[in-house]
Amino acid sequence: MPRMLIGSSLKMYFGRARTLEWTRAVAAICADHPAVRGGLVEPFVIPTFPSIPDVVPIATDARMLVGAQDLHWEDAGAFTGEVSALELAEHGVALAEIGHAERRAMFGESDATVALKVAAALRHGIAPVLCIGETREGAPDDAAAACIRQLEASLALARETDAVGRLVVAYEPVWAIGAPRPAGDDHIRAVAGALRAHLADDALDAQVIYGGSAGPGLLPRIADSVDGMFLGRFAHDPAAFGAILDEALELQVAR
Ligand SMILES: O=C(CO)COP(=O)(O)O
Numbered sequence: 001m002p003r004m005l006i007g008s009s010l011k012m013y014f015g016r017a018r019t020l021e022w023t024r025a026v027a028a029i030c031a032d033h034p035a036v037r038g039g040l041v042e043p044f045v046i047p048t049f050p051s052i053p054d055v056v057p058i059a060t061d062a063r064m065l066v067g068a069q070d071l072h073w074e075d076a077g078a079f080t081g082e083v084s085a086l087e088l089a090e091h092g093v094a095l096a097e098i099g100h101a102e103r104r105a106m107f108g109e110s111d112a113t114v115a116l117k118v119a120a121a122l123r124h125g126i127a128p129v130l131c132i133g134e135t136r137e138g139a140p141d142d143a144a145a146a147c148i149r150q151l152e153a154s155l156a157l158a159r160e161t162d163a164v165g166r167l168v169v170a171y172e173p174v175w176a177i178g179a180p181r182p183a184g185d186d187h188i189r190a191v192a193g194a195l196r197a198h199l200a201d202d203a204l205d206a207q208v209i210y211g212g213s214a215g216p217g218l219l220p221r222i223a224d225s226v227d228g229m230f231l232g233r234f235a236h237d238p239a240a241f242g243a244i245l246d247e248a249l250e251l252q253v254a255r
Pocket residue numbers: 009100172176177178179211212213214230231232233234
């Protein structure tokens with residue numbers, strides 16, 4: 001089984017103290033866990049910008065990657081409030097979320113700005129965690145077609161510049177984010193499977209992970225179609241993170 005990416009964005013849920021407490025607890029679980037020690041799972045955490053410098057050493061000791069929740073496409077200049085991919089790379093950031101549904105809905109993120117950000121991340125050796133997903137619940141075929149259109153619009157600039165590197169595609173159906181439960185297993189498997197097939201021989205080294213009310217119990221049901229899990233609220237209890245690592249390990253043992 002290829003290496004799985006399992007991690008969480010803390011969004012803006014926690015302040016500084018709770019971010020560090022959560023990261024220390026999850027790092028302790030990861031540092032001891034056979035799925036992480038054996039290289040089966042790459043865990044990651046995506047805190048707020050100001051917590052990144054404190055989170056990096058804790059995470060790195062536990063072989064966890066650290067991500068940012070956004071970035072700006074320019075390297076420097078008069079862009080008040082923004083953070084460049086260049087500076088994030090200096091801080092040891094390995095991943096950057098780009099185009100999360102909350103940013104698209106609340107902060108005017110468009111496919112055009114997403115494409116600029118994806119290219120900037122790749123230019124600085126940061127793997128984009130490119131968030132895509134259909135807005136309304138519907139047939140899996142329609143969702144897959146919409147996601148592939150969104151994916152290609154987001155990659156337009158990277159493709160024009162022949163960018164190479166690692167790409168993480170986070171399939172997050174918008175209607176399943178912040179919901180009581182994730183999208184149905186068959187829906188996730190169909191859309192994630194179509195995205196994987198679309199990216200199979202890509203110049204970018206792509207993985208597809210699922211997010212949207214994901215928690216313990218989901219991975220074993222969708223593991224044939226995804227390369228990992230993108231967790232939100234249901235990883236706020238560090239034990240839940242550990243439970244999902246257990247599931248990843250059991251899946252490998254079962255194969
Ligand atoms: O948006 C998500 C991860 O980026 C998912 O969040 P929830 O799991 O809290 O719905």
